[in-house]
Amino acid sequence: MVDIYLTNSLTRKKEKFVPLRQGLRLSSAERPQGKPIEVDMYTCGITAYDHAHIGHGRKYVNDDLLRRVLTMAGFKVKHVQNVTDVGHLVSDADEGEDKLEKGAKKTGKTVWETAEFFSKSFYDSMDKLNILRPSIICRATEHIKEQINLIEKIIANGFAYDAAEAVYFDVARFKNYGALFGQKLEEKRVGVREDVKRGESKKHPADFALWFKRVGRFADHTMHWGSPWGDGFPGWHIECSAMSIKYLGEQFDIHTGGEDHLSIHHPNEIAQSEAATGKSPFVKYWIHYAFLTIDGAKMSKSLGNYYTVEDVVKKGYDPLALRYFYLTAHYKKPLNFTWEALGGAQTALNKLRVYALSLKSEKERTVLSEEKQKKIDEYRESFLKAVSDDLNMPRALAVVWGLLKSNIPSRDKYDLLINFDEVLGLGLSTVSPIEVKIPPKIASLMKERNDLRKRGKFADADKIRLEIEKAGFVVRDTLV
Numbered sequence: 001m002v003d004i005y006l007t008n009s010l011t012r013k014k015e016k017f018v019p020l021r022q023g024l025r026l027s028s029a030e031r032p033q034g035k036p037i038e039v040d041m042y043t044c045g046i047t048a049y050d051h052a053h054i055g056h057g058r059k060y061v062n063d064d065l066l067r068r069v070l071t072m073a074g075f076k077v078k079h080v081q082n083v084t085d086v087g088h089l090v091s092d093a094d095e096g097e098d099k100l101e102k103g104a105k106k107t108g109k110t111v112w113e114t115a116e117f118f119s120k121s122f123y124d125s126m127d128k129l130n131i132l133r134p135s136i137i138c139r140a141t142e143h144i145k146e147q148i149n150l151i152e153k154i155i156a157n158g159f160a161y162d163a164a165e166a167v168y169f170d171v172a173r174f175k176n177y178g179a180l181f182g183q184k185l186e187e188k189r190v191g192v193r194e195d196v197k198r199g200e201s202k203k204h205p206a207d208f209a210l211w212f213k214r215v216g217r218f219a220d221h222t223m224h225w226g227s228p229w230g231d232g233f234p235g236w237h238i239e240c241s242a243m244s245i246k247y248l249g250e251q252f253d254i255h256t257g258g259e260d261h262l263s264i265h266h267p268n269e270i271a272q273s274e275a276a277t278g279k280s281p282f283v284k285y286w287i288h289y290a291f292l293t294i295d296g297a298k299m300s301k302s303l304g305n306y307y308t309v310e311d312v313v314k315k316g317y318d319p320l321a322l323r324y325f326y327l328t329a330h331y332k333k334p335l336n337f338t339w340e341a342l343g344g345a346q347t348a349l350n351k352l353r354v355y356a357l358s359l360k361s362e363k364e365r366t367v368l369s370e371e372k373q374k375k376i377d378e379y380r381e382s383f384l385k386a387v388s389d390d391l392n393m394p395r396a397l398a399v400v401w402g403l404l405k406s407n408i409p410s411r412d413k414y415d416l417l418i419n420f421d422e423v424l425g426l427g428l429s430t431v432s433p434i435e436v437k438i439p440p441k442i443a444s445l446m447k448e449r450n451d452l453r454k455r456g457k458f459a460d461a462d463k464i465r466l467e468i469e470k471a472g473f474v475v476r477d478t479l480v
Contacts, residue, residue: 213231289331
């Protein structure tokens with residue numbers, strides 16, 4: 001079995017993945033007789049105050065690819081994902097209003113209705129991208145007790161203080177604060193606008209709220225619960241620690257998120273979790289994904305430069321074409337979205353579907369020569385090496401296209417393609433024939449190509465074949 005390597009943000013190195021639980025990683029032939037080792041993975045979910053956009057989609061597809069690669073490698077993945085439905089302010093650093101209340105004002109719904117509506121919208125969009133549902137989906141509002149208990153442990157261990165408006169984590173007491181982003185505490189600055197309200201009683205600007213009290217700017221906050229520090233609601237960061245610890249334990253294997261979480265949210269998670277439990281590392285591997293950009297800028301709701309999966313559908317594109325588009329760049333590199341690029345991904349996906357249908361239609365299986373069997377093994381190994389090398393999906397796609405152009409027998413080619421798609425998630429095994437009307441231009445090119453082949457002008461015929469395939473059609477020849 002090929003070893004998996006991942007870029008760990010905690011160490012800033014590409015490392016061999018070795019799960020915390022030592023156990024048996026089984027081949028497919030051995031799995032029925034044994035128990036595969038479990039890998040615990042927590043992926044930061046949505047704040048349910050608005051529709052998710054396709055920039056979010058890239059992050060969640062990459063989570064899905066990671067899970068699928070781990071599964072292909074023989075691990076059993078326990079995947080936990082949160083839904084933030086309280087406590088996430090408009091800035092990640094405790095400034096501004098609660099995003100849920102902001103969303104409720106925009107929609108005219110209650111905060112509870114807003115969270116439910118946008119949670120459903122999110123998972124509907126993720127289903128369209130063929131993302132596997134998490135093993136456990138946990139809502140912050142359903143885990144208030146766990147968050148209060150964790151805050152009590154942090155206070156008891158001397159890492160937090162009770163102020164007039166909130167309970168704050170004291171970052172100066174945590175010596176490794178900032179480990180994810182390589183800054184010293186005195187160098188850390190929390191950039192805010194002058195007009196944004198923030199905690200008046202913080203000892204240090206980087207101190208963050210574990211519990212907001214229902215006083216001052218939050219006196220009329222809709223969502224609130226009783227606590228040892230008064231009526232209020234939890235800060236954003238504490239929910240991820242409380243829920244991940246509940247479902248995965250005080251230390252676990254993988255935590256993922258967007259690269260925007262490197263500076264505040266994830267360092268805060270590490271600090272509060274290790275302060276509460278006394279165990280380090282809280283998480284062994286931290287995986288962060290680069291942004292989807294548009295015109296070179298981050299796609300975001302605050303900038304208003306975003307599209308949703310529904311926008312993609314309305315434009316006439318298949319959501320799985322968007323998934324294919326995400327596969328064309330490594331997760332550590334920014335990917336710039338254009339409708340033209342999505343159109344190219346749709347064409348490529350259409351070709352893959354035609355190949356899958358065509359290969360599947362071949363009823364007879366050819367007896368493999370030693371040479372053909374060797375090629376099959378080489379393609380399988382090349383694909384596994386690509387996806388196991390820090391999720392190198394562009395290289396994996398190159399292996400797929402190389403396979404389809406090879407002289408391996410059709411049925412074996414189909415079997416490999418479907419096996420690879422267990423990671424790619426493009427739904428190639430479920431493709432069914434549909435009637436396609438061939439455009440007059442393509443029909444004319446086909447006729448011209450056939451005439452050239454009959455006259456022996458194969459080089460000219462090949463040029464036309466390439467033009468036809470660029471339009472999304474696959475040409476298969478019979479003897480002339």
